Amino acid sequence: MKKVYRNKFLLSVLLASSVLVSCEDDDSTLNERYSKPVIxxxxxxxxxxxxxxxxxxxxxxxxxxxxxxxxxxxxxxxxxxxxxxxxxxxxxxxxxxxxxxxxxxxxxxxxxxxxxxxxxxxxxxxxxxxxxxxxxxxxxxxxxxxxxxxxxxxDYVSNDIAIKLDWSKTRANRHGNLEEGHYLDADGDEHPYTDYDFDFYVFDADFNEVSGFAAATGNAPEKAVLLNADLADGDYYIIPDLYDSGTDPAERFQFEINLEVAKYGVWYHSMPLTYFSDNAVSAPNGLNGGETLAAILTKSGTTYTLTDFASGDVLASGRVAQLKERIKAIKNIRRK
Known part of the structure; x- marks a missing residue:
């Protein structure tokens, strides 16, 4: 009888030991399985x-x-x-x-x-x-x-000139993501302001477009960079253009549209423009009724001066009327 009890006792010890070993093995496996690789x-x-x-x-x-x-x-x-x-x-x-x-x-x-x-x-x-x-x-x-x-x-510093035209009315939501502005049509449906299509052109005094029509693409915003090395001294005319309209709005509205011009790292200016949803458009040709004579950029060496037409600055004196007539004479400016 004592021998039977002794065998039972030994059996129970062996079983307990095997359980402990098994648990330790499981813990090791779990740790190995769920440890995260270091990056x-x-x-x-x-x-x-x-x-x-x-x-x-x-x-x-x-x-x-x-x-x-x-x-x-x-x-x-x-x-x-x-x-x-x-x-x-x-x-x-x-x-x-x-x-x-x-x-x-x-x-x-x-x-x-x-x-x-x-x-x-x-x-x-x-x-x-x-x-x-x-x-x-x-x-x-x-x-x-x-x-x-x-x-x-x-800061990036250069003698080159950057120009941007933006009418998207983009704002950050409460999380910080950017969202385009919208207007409503007669049915109450939303449309982005970028359904309307603006371009801009930069002409020298001989009415050559010097940006390579970089800002007549259909993009929003429109952008162009004028390389200092490519520009002779003189006046350059920056002319925004409402190329085409979007879906008709429920009510006439004014655009929040800004012409931004900068000499990288040196100066920056943002110029608000006046455009309404029912302004004339230029499509199917550029500069065909939707244009605005916005600014003159004057280059002298590596020094640039930006002049607002509305300011009455002498740089624009005597040249505006001539420029308008030359714009009317252009019939074949096509978008990219």
Whole structure:
């Protein structure tokens, strides 16, 4: 009888030991299965000029069968969220990613991946700026990443001239995403202001278009860059043009339209224009009734002066009437 009890006791000890070993093995398997691969960043500080593309190289020693999601978020510095672009996707309000940023994906089975960040080459005179970004994996993401990136940004300075015409009435929503402005038609349906089509042209004193018709494309906004090396000294006429109208609005409205002109890193000016939804249009040819004589840009060496026609400045004196007659004589200006 004692032998039977002794055998039962030994059997129970062996069973208990096997359970403990099994549990320990399971815990080890679970830890191995659910540990997150660490994502390393090769460089965390950059010094660049507006418009320069930055490449950030990421790597991991433990590639996964699924992608590893992470986010770039602006956390400090003097630059704003709209002062840079990235190769990622901008987050939106209902995607569970928190405040606005950019979402990236480290591909499945990859050990290396690169993303890009580009400080915006804008028209404003801002001086040096800094930008601090946090790259981090969100909540239950597969990879483990949490790294700050510092970018020192120098203002782009040039003798070239940038011009932009914008009538989109774009605004940021409460999350920070940009949304075009809209008007209503007679049925109460919304239409973007960009259903109306504006262009602009830049002519020299001999009425040669010097931008290569870069701002007669159908885009919104329209943009052009005038290279200093391509321009002789003299006067250049900047002429916005309402090329075509959109769907008829329920009520006549005035556009919020601005002509922006800048010498990169030196000066910037935004000029509001007066256009209404029922203004004459120029289609099917440009400069055929929808044009406005907005400004004169005067070049002397590398010095530029911008003059508003409405100011009555002497630079425009005696030339406006002649210019209007020459515009009327142009019959074959076609859009791109």
């Amino acid at each position: 390393a960043v090769d460089q965390t500080t950059f010094s660049v000029t507006e418009g320069d593309e930055i490449t950030i190289n990421l790597s991991t020693l433990a590639p996964m069968s699924g992608s590893m999601e992470f986010k770039a978020e602006l956390i400090g510095g003097t630059a704003s969220f709209r002062d840079y672009n990235t190769s990622g996707d901008e987050t939106v309000e209902d995607d569970g990613q928190g405040i606005i940023g950019h979402r990236f994906s480290f591909p499945a089975y990859a050990t290396e991946h690169s993303i890009t960040i580009t400080p915006e080459l804008d028209m404003f005179v801002e001086g040096a700026e800094t930008m601090k970004l946090r790259l981090y994996s969100m909540g239950n993401a597969n990879g483990a990443l949490d790294q700050e990136i510092t970018i020192n940004i120098a």
